[in-house]
Amino acid sequence: MxxxxxxxxxxxxxxxxxxxxxxxxxxxxxxxxxxxxxxxxxxxxxxxxxxxxxxxxxxxxxxxxxxxxxxxxxxxxxxxxxxxxxxxxxxxxxxxxxxxxHPPRRWSCCCGLCHILTGTRLIGYFDIVSIFFQFIKELSFYADHGSEHAARFAFGLVGMGMGVLVVICLFAAVRSHNRFLLLPHLIAQAVSIVTLLLAAIVVSYALMAGTRLQNYPPATSNADASDNNSASFFGVLLIICLVGAAIQIWLFAVILQCYNFLAFIAYGEAEIGDDEIETGA
Structure with a gap:
């Protein structure tokens, strides 16, 4: 389960x-x-x-x-x-x-199919979907367990609120061409990458060391079944951590490329002019 x-x-x-x-x-x-x-x-x-x-x-x-x-x-x-x-x-x-x-290859993503600003918006939509499902999960957990886990629910709401602020800054950066508004998203993604990689290291050690999951209260299944379940659980968890880290690294690269694009616009604004700036959007 x-x-x-x-x-x-x-x-x-x-x-x-x-x-x-x-x-x-x-x-x-x-x-x-x-x-x-x-x-x-x-x-x-x-x-x-x-x-x-x-x-x-x-x-x-x-x-x-x-x-x-x-x-x-x-x-x-x-x-x-x-x-x-x-x-x-x-x-x-x-x-x-x-x-x-086609957009210039330097400022494109998704194999050159869309501009970097469009890719950044797609990442913002993905964040919205993720926050929504996280909210549904936390709400369901709180409804099942009641007030005994109120602290966890409150902590989850605070985290989701911070995520909403990060997404708002992301869309504001794309809208206003202000690259500094992308920094909260870059920091959040960097923290996610480090966390997932550390989790992958811990799970890998648990697999190699043969660590078993302990159920409280103890499960009624025998030890062999518990070992198999533990190996399956850690194996799936390791795959999720590695795939999640790879996705976060790619998303981080896209946002960083968008940051460089907005910096290019800011530095060239005095020489390029507003008309050229608008073509980049």
Whole structure:
């Protein structure tokens, strides 16, 4: 039973996060198709303008068959104006859709499928799901055991409240481009990584030393069954600690990359300008 309980606590938030990521990537893929379609229209308008400018006849006298420089300018300008109108209309579509093309590899995550700011938002959604399931678990435990575990329930509420504040700072950092608001999340993830790695070391030692789980009151099963249950429990716990640490390290790397991106925006704001800053979001 403890093994299944651990698996449920680990797999349910992970599955919810996987569904959120899958839906987000599908929406990003559809949006990308619209961006590329709009980009092709813009490129076609530019190529049309260049073709008209290059292919203007100039073989019949100094101004070709048009007779004067003004006539040449009128015809070429008219065609370029048409191409410019196409480009303007297409660019309005692009502005409505968003940034054209794939994000720079340096500022992308999820195998280059989304921008680092989008990945940071997804991590915030994952945190919200995790806090929600943690709250449900603590509430269920308190309802089953009553006031004898009120201190644990209060401690859990304090921890979840701090987690909510960290998530709020995360979304505020993405919204305001303030990288320092990401520091609480980075610190919390660093603590989680260290805790999971230490737990993995302790569990590994328990497996190698043959430590048994002691039930209070003692279980009615025999010693061999207790040994098997202990090995299974510690084995699953070790896998959960290692996988959880790996996920936390990856999430920490994404948040750290977002911190560097926001620092790049802050340092280049005076030279790049607001328009370039907005394209990064």
């Amino acid at each position: 403890p093994v299944m309980h651990l698996l449920a606590l680990f797999l349910v938030p992970t599955a919810a996060f996987a569904v959120c990521v899958l839906v987000s990537l599908i929406l990003r893929w559809r949006r990308r198709r619209e961006q590329l379609r709009a980009a092709s229209i813009v490129e076609a308008g530019k190529l049309t303008a260049e073709f008209v400018a290059v292919s203007t006849p100039a073989t019949l006298g100094p101004f070709g068959p048009f007779g004067s420089a003004a006539a040449v300018g009128e015809v070429v300008g008219g065609k370029e104006g048409l191409a410019a109108d196409m480009s303007t209309a297409s660019m309005s579509t692009v502005d409505r859709i968003g940034h054209i093309g």
